[in-house]
Amino acid sequence: MATGSARYVRYILVTFFILAVFYFVSNSADVATPLRTQVPKPTTNGQAGSASDVKNESPNSGKITTNYDASQYPMAMTPNDPGWNDLAGIKEGPRMNATFVTLARNSDVWEIAKSIRQVEDRFNRRYNYDWVFLNDKPFDEVFKRVTSSLVSGKTHYGLIPEEHWSFPEWIDQDKAAKVRQDMKERKIIYGDSVSYRHMCRFESGFFFRQELMMNYEYYWRVEPSVELFCDVHYDPFRFMHENKKKYSFVLSLYEYYETIPTLWDSVKKFIKNHPEHIVAGNSMGFLSDDDGDTYNKCHFLAQWSNFEIGSLTWLRSKAYIDYFESLDHDGGFFYERWGDAPVHSIAAALMLKKEEIHFFNDIAYYHVPFTHCPTGQKLRTALKCHCNPDDNFDWKGYSCTSKYFEVNNMDKPEGWDTEEKKD
Ligand SMILES: Nc1nc2c(ncn2[C@@H]2O[C@H](COP(=O)(O)OP(=O)(O)O)[C@@H](O)[C@H]2O)c(=O)[nH]1
Numbered sequence: 001m002a003t004g005s006a007r008y009v010r011y012i013l014v015t016f017f018i019l020a021v022f023y024f025v026s027n028s029a030d031v032a033t034p035l036r037t038q039v040p041k042p043t044t045n046g047q048a049g050s051a052s053d054v055k056n057e058s059p060n061s062g063k064i065t066t067n068y069d070a071s072q073y074p075m076a077m078t079p080n081d082p083g084w085n086d087l088a089g090i091k092e093g094p095r096m097n098a099t100f101v102t103l104a105r106n107s108d109v110w111e112i113a114k115s116i117r118q119v120e121d122r123f124n125r126r127y128n129y130d131w132v133f134l135n136d137k138p139f140d141e142v143f144k145r146v147t148s149s150l151v152s153g154k155t156h157y158g159l160i161p162e163e164h165w166s167f168p169e170w171i172d173q174d175k176a177a178k179v180r181q182d183m184k185e186r187k188i189i190y191g192d193s194v195s196y197r198h199m200c201r202f203e204s205g206f207f208f209r210q211e212l213m214m215n216y217e218y219y220w221r222v223e224p225s226v227e228l229f230c231d232v233h234y235d236p237f238r239f240m241h242e243n244k245k246k247y248s249f250v251l252s253l254y255e256y257y258e259t260i261p262t263l264w265d266s267v268k269k270f271i272k273n274h275p276e277h278i279v280a281g282n283s284m285g286f287l288s289d290d291d292g293d294t295y296n297k298c299h300f301l302a303q304w305s306n307f308e309i310g311s312l313t314w315l316r317s318k319a320y321i322d323y324f325e326s327l328d329h330d331g332g333f334f335y336e337r338w339g340d341a342p343v344h345s346i347a348a349a350l351m352l353k354k355e356e357i358h359f360f361n362d363i364a365y366y367h368v369p370f371t372h373c374p375t376g377q378k379l380r381t382a383l384k385c386h387c388n389p390d391d392n393f394d395w396k397g398y399s400c401t402s403k404y405f406e407v408n409n410m411d412k413p414e415g416w417d418t419e420e421k422k423d
């Protein structure tokens with residue numbers, strides 16, 4: 001009997017031990033293998049995900065339906081949100097069909113290297129979005145080696161077709177040359193440059209329809225020598241998608257009038273010929289102080305900033321293409337020196353609803369000579385920013401950001417008035 005009950009106790013102990021081991025192993029497996037099921041499957045073209053992977057927008061409902069459960073992967077938008085401090089490793093959850101895009105020359109390699117490093121450190125190392133590089137000349141091996149070693153996603157290198165980087169046939173070459181000479185004498189920055197004009201026309205009308213870009217729906221434009229001063233805690237592409245944003249900015253400014261004297265006349269001609277493209281609830285108040293009669297020269301994408309996160313689908317729409325073609329035929333890219341900054345901004349302000357444009361206060365950015373350093377000391381600390389708040393341009397006299405807030409009836413971020421006094 002004694003032997004029988006000892007065996008019985010032994011069975012119980014062994015069973016208990018096996019259960020304990022099983023419990024321990026299964027629990028540690030949960031920790032070691034976090035849920036990764038929602039990262040979209042790679043598609044045949046090797047991109048991070050395709051349109052159908054991430055969205056199915058129903059045009060009439062006014063709501064976006066997605067095939068991922070956004071609530072399962074909440075984005076930490078503020079320091080109080082769960083997961084705010086989770087900045088290690090690859091971020092779980094969906095990816096948008098999006099890419100970084102850079103137009104550059106081979107000689108820009110070390111300046112773009114600096115920009116990439118900051119974008120990666122502050123954001124993309126956790127998201128691994130792709131990066132498309134575009135150039136009017138073939139990229140050399142050094143450029144490809146350096147940039148591909150720094151980007152955590154896939155890199156793609158595109159050669160711009162000549163018809164996107166040359167004078168269209170309707171441009172009078174003599175007239176254009178005279179303009180350049182005149183602007184040179186008047187010392188207008190880039191006034192005598194042909195390549196700068198090709199660049200502005202390309203960024204206005206062609207970058208979004210390059211073959212490599214056709215694979216994507218959203219872009220984040222990055223230039224050589226820019227800085228990203230704060231951590232980006234959430235995916236701005238996903239923010240754009242889930243909030244139906246089509247265009248965004250961090251710095252806004254008055255344009256240099258001498259470069260665009262007839263741009264507004266051209267815009268007015270387009271408005272008259274294509275009233276169907278001008279949406280109700282637009283931001284005309286941001287562009288004009290007299291209901292569209294004259295342009296107040298405000299634009300979102302400062303010529304000296306070139307920060308943009310936006311929708312490629314919108315830029316490829318008939319509305320935008322009609323707009324670009326109308327402007328392009330008027331010749332101001334060559335007979336004046338129209339920049340892509342006012343061209344994109346005017347389009348966004350007239351052909352998008354107000355609420356489709358977003359100001360990213362929390363993305364800190366520098367492009368010589370302007371800085372956007374987020375307003376709000378608590379926010380800057382939470383974002384581990386390394387910019388000097390005194391450098392923030394937002395509330396200074398030559399910025400249009402106050403106007404944007406007024407037009408949208410939005411409250412300015414806490415601290416805007418005290419920070420303004422430090423001018
Ligand atoms: N491939 C190429 N890129 C250019 C050329 N000119 C300017 N860029 C790029 O276009 C962008 C804007 O040019 P940048 O010189 O920074 O002009 P700014 O920002 O208006 O002063 C940058 O990304 C440049 O690298 C060019 O002739 N060829």
Ligand SMILES: [Mg+2]
Pocket residue numbers: 223224306367
């Ligand atoms: Mg630049």
